[in-house]
Structure formats: structure tokens, C-alpha cells
Amino acid sequence: MSKATRSNSISGMANILDESILETVINKLAPKLTATIEAQLENLGKQFEQMDSKINNIVNKLDDLDKLAHFNQRAxxxxxxxxxxxxxxxxxxxxxxxxxxxxxxxxxQARVLLSFNDGLEIKCTLDDINNVFRIRKVTENIHKSRPVIVDFVSYLKRNEIYKGRSALKGTEIYLNEDLTEQRYQLMTLSRKKYGTQNVWSRNRRIYFKVGNSVKIINKELDI
Known part of the structure; x- marks a missing residue:
């Protein structure tokens, strides 16, 4: 056998041995690697389940907080x-x-009584009135007078005076219902949108007219 043939034969045997050893190593390591990978995948699966559970808990808490916020807002x-x-x-x-x-x-008091007795031609005396006063602070705008609040002794006299307010048309004086600040703001916003002639109050409720329809304003969303 020549040296070349012997060398090729040895080389071939070495390759066979290498492949055999590699296959043996792979066969031995494969189960361990598979088991390790499966264990890691199982561990990842558990971690994902835990994360999913935590996320669900957070979502539930957020839902509870949202419900509480809505409840508090309604309250x-x-x-x-x-x-x-x-x-x-x-x-x-x-x-x-x-x-x-x-x-x-x-x-x-004297000026208010004069406007009622002469302007409205309705008898009104000091005995009909509890108090008369101007509201809000004095401003630098001397051309704008502060409103006057008239507190009557009885609701009947108050209504009698209010029903006669049309007699003041053409004068600079107007008689309005004494609304709360919240209702007064609704009245102001409504008049800006629909016009002064189309918004009024009756029995302390605010109404507005659109076309042939008359609607009640209870809150800003109604405007």
C-alpha cells in the first residue's frame, strides 16, 4: 500500500470517527438541551401567565377607579x-x-317704592319690604349701575310686582327674577346664543325659544 493510499485511508477513518463522535455527542446532549429548552419555555409561559394576571388586576383596579370617579362625579x-x-x-x-x-x-328704599307705585301703579309700602340693597362691589365704570335686590315680606306681593313689570317697558329699569349665580350664568350664556328676546325665566326656571319650540335649560349641556 502506497503512502498516499494509506494517508487517504487514515483520513477517511478519521472523518468517520469524527462523525461518529459528533453524532454520539449530539445524541447525548440533545435530550438535555431539549429538556432545558422545554423548561425555559415552561418558565416563560408561567411568567407570561403571571404578567397577564397582574395586567388583569391592574385593568380591574382601573375599572373600579373609573366607576368610583363616575359615582363621585354624579354625587x-x-x-x-x-x-x-x-x-x-x-x-x-x-x-x-x-x-x-x-x-x-x-x-x-324710597326710589324702589316710587318706581313700583308710580311706574307700575301698584301699591307697595315699607310694610311690604324686608330689605333693599345693591349687589356686587362698586366698579370704576360709573355708567353701569349695580343691580338692586328687593326682598319682599310675602311671595304674593313679590308676584304682584313681578307680573306688572311690562309697565316698565320703554324705561331704563327692568324687573327680573333673582336667580342663583349658577342659573344667572346659564341665562347669560343662553342669551348670547339665542338672543335676549328668546330667553327668559319663569318661576325661577330658564326657557329658550327656537322656532316654534320652547325648551327648558337645566344645565349648560341644554344650551
Whole structure:
């Protein structure tokens, strides 16, 4: 056998041995590798399950917080409505006089009584009135007089005066219902949108007219 043939034969045997050893190693390692990979995959699966459970818990807590927020908002809204109702009820016997010019050292009671007796031609005396006062602070705008609140002794006299308010048309003085600040803001917003002639109040409720329809405004969303 020549050296070349012997060398090729040895090389071939070495290759066979290498392949055999490699196959043996692979056969021995494969189960361990497979088991390791399966264990890691199982561990990852458990971690994903735990993460999914935590995410679900967070989502549930967020849902609970959202429900609580909505509940609290409804409670606050209801409380605000109740406060507004009670405040408006306390104004049952009052009217707001707008446009009565301010004077230095004015006798407000006498001026109000004069406007009722002469302007409306309705008899009204000091015995019919609890109090008369201007609201809000004095401003630098001397051309804009502060409204006057008239607190009547009885609701009947208040209504009698209010029903005769049309007699003041053509003058600078207007008689309005004494609304709460919340309702007054609704009235102001409504008049800006629909026009002064199409918005009014009756029995302390605000109405507006669109076409032939008359609707009630209870909240800003109604405007």
C-alpha cells in the first residue's frame, strides 16, 4: 500500500470517527438541551401567565377607579343641584331691579317704592319690604349701575310686582327674577346664543325659544 493510499485511508477513518463522535455527542446532549429548552419555555409561559394576571388586576383596579370617579362625579353634580335648589328657594320672595342709576347718599328704599307705585301703579309700602340693597362691589365704570335686590315680606306681593313689570317697558329699569349665580350664568350664556328676546325665566326656571319650540335649560349641556 502506497503512502498516499494509506494517508487517504487514515483520513477517511478519521472523518468517520469524527462523525461518529459528533453524532454520539449530539445524541447525548440533545435530550438535555431539549429538556432545558422545554423548561425555559415552561418558565416563560408561567411568567407570561403571571404578567397577564397582574395586567388583569391592574385593568380591574382601573375599572373600579373609573366607576368610583363616575359615582363621585354624579354625587357632586347631585349635591350641586341640591345646593342650587335650596339657594334658589331662599330667593322666592326677592326680585332683581336692573338699570336703576346709582346716586350719592341715595335713599334706595324710597326710589324702589316710587318706581313700583308710580311706574307700575301698584301699591307697595315699607310694610311690604324686608330689605333693599345693591349687589356686587362698586366698579370704576360709573355708567353701569349695580343691580338692586328687593326682598319682599310675602311671595304674593313679590308676584304682584313681578307680573306688572311690562309697565316698565320703554324705561331704563327692568324687573327680573333673582336667580342663583349658577342659573344667572346659564341665562347669560343662553342669551348670547339665542338672543335676549328668546330667553327668559319663569318661576325661577330658564326657557329658550327656537322656532316654534320652547325648551327648558337645566344645565349648560341644554344650551
Amino acid at each position: 357632586v353634580t347631585k349635591l350641586s343641584e341640591n345646593v342650587d335648589f335650596l339657594e334658589q328657594r331662599s330667593k322666592m320672595n326677592t326680585l332683581r331691579v336692573v338699570g336703576m342709576k346709582e346716586e350719592n347718599n341715595e335713599n334706595l
